């Protein structure tokens with residue numbers, strides 16, 4: 533996601549340590565202390581401007597959510613929305629999702645969302661894709677046994693790569709959609725910014741997968 537630099541972003545981030553952290557390693561194993569109530573924890577890696585995670589937090593007050601986003605000017609947009617309308621079950625982490633195992637203890641996370649991750653189409657950049665095997669290993673570590681990954685994309689190449697990568701990692705596919713929006717039985721889909729923008733140009737692919745093997 534390319535966004536214009538927002539000179540106000542670092543100041544806003546520094547002013548709201550109750551909503552956002554830039555040192556998520558400090559909360560490893562202690563994330564529940566940042567929320568009003570201890571309850572199941574779900575995280576999104578690469579939240580963009582936060583439309584999905586904010587709507588999820590509103591619809592599911594019984595779940596705690598963490599949005600992890602690497603770009604300062606992007607996570608600041610989510611933060612600005614939260615400052616205007618705080619949600620007791622949503623926290624932000626300005627960080628690189630590659631380091632999830634440094635941010636969460638094993639089994640601390642119940643579900644992980646990847647929405648419209650950067651496709652990195654060049655083969656030599658495959659290791660940067662958020663469904664590359666090294667990322668999957670990190671997700672497996674922090675997710676509870678049978679914890680799910682929910683992955684959506686409009687990018688066919690990334691979808692095919694992710695199916696193969698998850699399969700080679702030994703994950704079980706609970707459900708796969710080749711055209712999510714054409715499935716009238718899906719009633720609870722929460723659209724992301726990218727999904728709203730790009731679904732007019734082609735299908736949205738979705739995978740729900742779990743790690744099968746014992747840790």
Ligand SMILES: C[S@@+](CC[C@H](N)C(=O)[O-])C[C@H]1O[C@@H](n2cnc3c(N)ncnc32)[C@H](O)[C@@H]1O
Pocket residue numbers: 533577578579580581600601602603606627628629630647648649650724725726727
């Ligand atoms: C294409 S955008 C999609 C945003 C949003 N999920 C949506 O669907 O509208 C991908 C986002 O992932 C973020 N991102 C990419 N790599 C990341 C990483 N390693 N850790 C955290 N965020 C990352 C980017 O900064 C960008 O905001």
